[in-house]
Amino acid sequence: MSRKFKPYTAFSPNSSEPYFLLPFKFHRISENREVLVNEVGDFLICDKGTVQQVVERTLDSESELYQDLIARFFISEKQVPDLIDVYATRYRTKKAFLDHFTGLHIFVITLRCNHSCHYCQVSRKTETQGAFDMCYSDIDRSIDLMLMSPSPDITMEFQGGEPLLAFDKVKYAIERTIELNEQCQKNINFVICTNLTPITEEMLEYCKERNVLLSMSLDGPAFIHDSNRPKTGTPSYDMVVDGLRRSREVVPEDNISALMTTTHLSLEHPRAIIDNYLENGFNHIFLRAISPYGFALKNAKKNIYEAEKYLEFYKEGLDYILELNRQGTFFIEDYASIVLKKILTPFTPGFVDLQSPAGIINGVVVYNYDGYVYASDESRMLAENKDFTFRLGKITDSYQDIFYGEKAQWIAESWAVESLAGCSDCGLQAYCGADPVRNYATQRDIEGHRPTSTHCIKNKGIIEHLLKLIDDKEAGNEAIFRSWINNNPYN
Ligand code: SF4
Structure with missing residues (x-):
């Protein structure tokens, strides 16, 4: 059976919709919880099924979740959000290591x-x-x-x-x-x-x-x-x-x-x-x-x-x-x-x-x-x-x-998670990184194969675990984590 791509117009913004989707990815972190992550690494940890609601546009526009999604650039009531320049600046900040x-x-x-x-x-x-x-x-x-x-x-x-x-x-x-x-x-x-x-x-x-x-x-x-x-x-x-x-x-x-x-x-x-x-x-x-x-x-x-x-x-x-x-x-x-x-x-x-x-x-x-x-x-x-x-x-x-030179250019073809198969649609991409040398060393393939990659299993496991710990509000882990980032004891 052959499957056809939908026509381009199927993906065009529709002004009759209550809001527009901005680019984001998602990942199930536990049986009942999922995380939404946008292009600059902002995240929302929500109940399972939230992404479906967002995509099907069944959200209550009065809800706190709706406001959070707007504030964190997951959805927009305008086709181009008013603060798009702020978003662009934040993206540049995330990639500042390239400067x-x-x-x-x-x-x-x-x-x-x-x-x-x-x-x-x-x-x-x-x-x-x-x-x-x-x-x-x-x-x-x-x-x-x-x-x-x-x-x-x-x-x-x-x-x-x-x-x-x-x-x-x-x-x-x-x-x-x-x-x-x-x-x-x-x-x-x-x-x-x-x-x-x-x-x-x-x-x-x-x-x-x-x-x-x-x-x-x-x-x-x-x-x-x-x-x-x-x-x-x-x-x-x-x-x-x-x-x-x-x-x-x-x-x-x-x-x-x-x-x-x-x-x-x-x-x-x-x-x-x-x-x-x-x-x-x-x-x-x-x-x-x-x-x-x-x-x-x-x-x-x-x-x-x-x-x-x-x-x-x-x-x-x-x-x-x-x-x-x-x-x-x-x-x-x-x-x-x-x-x-x-x-x-x-x-x-x-x-x-x-x-x-x-x-x-x-x-x-x-x-x-x-x-x-x-x-x-x-x-x-x-x-x-x-x-x-x-x-x-x-x-x-x-x-x-x-x-x-040529060698550097050849390596460059495989060094961005945004374009690697398996990574390009991974919900944790904003927090991870590409490692062509390890891919090659462990899998004899500079692009790598994510389902069997130890680099992927390790990083996915650690990132998921950290998100779960952040989500555990009662344990107060986030305050400890912030003290680590600031290198400043929290209590
Ligand atoms: S290596 Fe794994 S966890 Fe990291 S971006 Fe790629 S698929 Fe996601």
Whole structure:
């Protein structure tokens, strides 16, 4: 049987209707509740059947719901609402992360590392393999490319391996950037992603002097951390905690943050991990799922789990964190905070993993130790397994060829949720993002297949859960969530 499209006129606005529909999407969040979300991310959580009423125009125009729908740009009594310019401005605000192009520039200064984490995403090299360091001429050229970015705000992030094993080169790169920036006058932040174990007093004094942020790895209590992140000699956890203590004695507290990775072992212990972060003096945690790249895949039994298992872990952790907040301990879950900023504010959090168009190239780029430029951190992780799909070019290529060349254009065809099959009509689209690299890495298809995508299952599960928590007025979750967004304790 063939089905025909209705004629164009069937979709034309009809002036005899009581109101006009503005663009919005919807999603069932529970058996009895559904959410309506418009183009700028405004939402209304209503009883099931509301969308049908809206579309069939059976709403009572005196009802509160009707007024809410008008006020939040879901329907309009005029074909073009009076405040359409306000709406347009809000849409531009949501996409403001595109205004200045690439802000995060990752320098893979070395692949050498003193750990052998079983989930390592970059297939690290041993401490003495100097061939895996970035050479000085590539550092120079990468800095030139970075400073060509139109963005006035730049984050220069050093990754590895373990960047502190090549601290001389980190220092060289920072000093050169500061010198060249006298001409460019950009606002530049420096970040070192480190396991903190090789840190010395001299390094700390330098980080203090240059206001360098330290992003450290901490997977939770010793029995989890040391299992995930083995090293020879003194166990990692003891050295990390000692490094943290020494760091806090020198650099400002706010300049140190921690990042955890969820493995199979972690899945059973969300509360212990959160308690460990509290014990170590942190007031936030990013309950981060593992990335399916590099050694993580080779050690799949320890690392790769179903997205549903991760969601159970995440929800238990989030419930516990909400309970802590209710009891007066201000503590933030970072991923929730990012998504909530999208849900509850007109602004965009600038988180490269959750953007549309995607954060790759638009928000982040990687200069690798081997002289090549990649679209993202995950892209260079694929390259370590000899898959160069997301290699944008050589560090010696022109800025135009790297950032606007054929490879970048090819990736751009698949980097917007607004146009991806499955995402384009998803009711949660305004809060989600496209991830072509993950699609390719997990499904061998840059466009991806949503029903089986772990990225989709994870994000849909988290966004739905957050909306349900907001909808639970008695629990008062929204006040806690707003305190996270504002980074200000609510009680
Ligand atoms: S990835 Fe899934 S949750 Fe996100 S926009 Fe696409 S369909 Fe929706």
